[in-house]
Amino acid sequence: MRWWREVILIAVFYGAYSAVRDIHGNKPVSVFRAATNAKRVISLEKLLGAFQEARVQGWFIGNRPFMKFWDAYYGTTHFAAVVAVLLLLFFRYPERYRLWRNTLAATTALALIGFEFFPLLPPRLLPASYHFVDTLKTIGGLWDFENGPVNAVSNQYAAMPSLHTAWSAWCAMAVIGLVRPWWGKLLLLLYPLGTIFGIVVTGNHYFADVAGGLLILGVGYGLAELFTPWMDRRRTAHRLART
Numbered sequence: 001m002r003w004w005r006e007v008i009l010i011a012v013f014y015g016a017y018s019a020v021r022d023i024h025g026n027k028p029v030s031v032f033r034a035a036t037n038a039k040r041v042i043s044l045e046k047l048l049g050a051f052q053e054a055r056v057q058g059w060f061i062g063n064r065p066f067m068k069f070w071d072a073y074y075g076t077t078h079f080a081a082v083v084a085v086l087l088l089l090f091f092r093y094p095e096r097y098r099l100w101r102n103t104l105a106a107t108t109a110l111a112l113i114g115f116e117f118f119p120l121l122p123p124r125l126l127p128a129s130y131h132f133v134d135t136l137k138t139i140g141g142l143w144d145f146e147n148g149p150v151n152a153v154s155n156q157y158a159a160m161p162s163l164h165t166a167w168s169a170w171c172a173m174a175v176i177g178l179v180r181p182w183w184g185k186l187l188l189l190l191y192p193l194g195t196i197f198g199i200v201v202t203g204n205h206y207f208a209d210v211a212g213g214l215l216i217l218g219v220g221y222g223l224a225e226l227f228t229p230w231m232d233r234r235r236t237a238h239r240l241a242r243t
Contacts, residue, residue, distance in 0.1 A: 006090065006101075030119065034157040038121035041160070041208045050207050053123050054131045057201050067139045070198045078167050078195065085171045093178065099228045100174040107170060107220030111163045114212065119157035124203030132203045161212025162205045168195035169217050 045051035060066055082104070089097040124134040133139075169192040176188050199205040 010086075031121075034119040034121040037118055037160070038126065041120065041206050045206060045208055053200050053203070053206060057123075057133060057135075057203055058131070060201055061133055061135070064139055067135050067202070070202050071136050071139060073194075073198050074164070074202050074204060078164050081171045081191070082167050085174050089174060096174070096177075099224055100170070102224035102228050103174075103217075103221045104167075104170055105220075106223040107166050107217050108163065110216040110220060111161055111166060111213075114161050114216070115155065115158040118160050119155075120159040120206075120209070121157060122159045122204050123206060125156065135202045159205055160209050161216050162199060162209035163213060164195050164199045164205070165192065165210045165213030166217045166220075168192040169214060173217075173221070 042051055086097075086101065086104075089100055123130070123132045124136070126132050172188045172192050176185050179185050179188060196210050199210070200207065
């Protein structure tokens, strides 16, 4: 593997991700569609007894420093963790890198399909009757959807499935096999669990989004398991043909 090829590949993929996830912003997305889909998700959660996000937020909303931490966590940690795991695997465990890179790519591609065809109003943007608080707006963090360039480039309706959930669980899965102590494995699992807590307590996602994120990660891993050996065989055959 050549590092510069991986950089180009990741840059191209991130460009496609941005085109769907960010560059469109909220403007082309129908607010009616996003609100209608939110009502569908809420109805399903109520049927299952899982519509408890407002209750979870209510337990912690009075602690401003605590909430500000999770607002900052929501906007930063998931990108940094993914980059760190990719670098670790590429330079230290290259035998694992291709499978988990492909898993990440397939998972993210599946998420983009959801963003494009199922725009979803997050809990924090629901009417006041639902009793959610937009913590980014009222408490604050490192950034704000309502002001500056973030407002122009970020699609706030890209909630289903939750990529925060999928990416954090991907990080844990990609490296958990490298950790020997049981407590080390437990610490790794705390990262996706903490992420799930963070996206719910800040009002950015429903529990259904969490389930969607785990689902696409499972499918993405299955696709990577299927196609990575095939891609490796083709690459080997191409190298042999050139020699």
